[in-house]
Amino acid sequence: MGLQEPSPEEDCVKMTETAKDASDRPEPQEIRGFLHYPGWLDLAEQEALLADLRDLVAHAPLFSPMTPYGKPMSVRMTSAGRFGWVSDRRGYRYSETHPEGMPWPEIPASVLRIWEGVSGSARAPECCLVNFYGEGARMGMHQDRDESDFGEPVVSVSLGDDGLFRIGNETRGGKTQSLWLRSGDVMVMGGAARLLYHGVDRIKPGTSPLMPKGGRINLTLRVVT
Ligand SMILES: O=C(O)CCC(=O)C(=O)O
Numbered sequence: 001m002g003l004q005e006p007s008p009e010e011d012c013v014k015m016t017e018t019a020k021d022a023s024d025r026p027e028p029q030e031i032r033g034f035l036h037y038p039g040w041l042d043l044a045e046q047e048a049l050l051a052d053l054r055d056l057v058a059h060a061p062l063f064s065p066m067t068p069y070g071k072p073m074s075v076r077m078t079s080a081g082r083f084g085w086v087s088d089r090r091g092y093r094y095s096e097t098h099p100e101g102m103p104w105p106e107i108p109a110s111v112l113r114i115w116e117g118v119s120g121s122a123r124a125p126e127c128c129l130v131n132f133y134g135e136g137a138r139m140g141m142h143q144d145r146d147e148s149d150f151g152e153p154v155v156s157v158s159l160g161d162d163g164l165f166r167i168g169n170e171t172r173g174g175k176t177q178s179l180w181l182r183s184g185d186v187m188v189m190g191g192a193a194r195l196l197y198h199g200v201d202r203i204k205p206g207t208s209p210l211m212p213k214g215g216r217i218n219l220t221l222r223v224v225t
């Protein structure tokens with residue numbers, strides 16, 4: 001028996017056990033208008049996504065962007081989609097090519113499914129920015145405002161080490177609130193909260209079995225045009 005192909009009925013049971021539907025997904029927790037979905041991706045989904053990202057980075061290597069002030073950012077980056085986010089002495093902007101000159105790879109289907117599950121948008125994302133945080137990397141408080149339609153949300157996906165995410169206000173300064181983003185978490189930055197300042201203070205190395213060598217990956221999905 002053990003070596004036989006599963007019967008169609010057994011196959012069907014397996015399908016219902018592995019194919020997630022909306023009711024298996026966590027409910028969001030609202031924080032300052034951002035929607036946090038803790039554990040949106042299970043471990044198998046995180047592993048599949050990581051494999052897709054390894055492939056992506058093989059085609060579009062991570063680079064260390066320079067701020068317009070001439071200081072390298074501590075986060076390494078790359079992108080997928082029609083547009084990628086780049087920064088150099090000329091400033092921050094979206095570009096249709098990687099700094100090495102080639103177009104960006106397509107956004108993996110595993111990533112598009114997350115957007116479809118949480119964004120509530122009728123459009124498809126045109127950029128998947130991939131941020132890699134090694135030990136000591138951080139991202140200063142900023143607004144995401146290089147996109148042309150602030151009616152479209154930015155959807156963020158976290159993998160690997162825990163990251164301390166800080167949410168502020170529509171202008172710089174003021175009181176802030178922080179939370180740890182963990183591997184498999186999704187955050188939707190949209191609606192009235194679309195232009196809130198946010199950043200990552202630090203990561204906690206060695207907190208995720210997904211990436212035993214350490215590091216945190218954050219994806220942000222954006223409609224650009
Ligand atoms: O790493 C994160 O959780 C946030 C990244 C971010 O805000 C950005 O890439 O604009």
Ligand SMILES: [Fe+2]
Nearest residue numbers: 142143144198
């Ligand atoms: Fe951001």
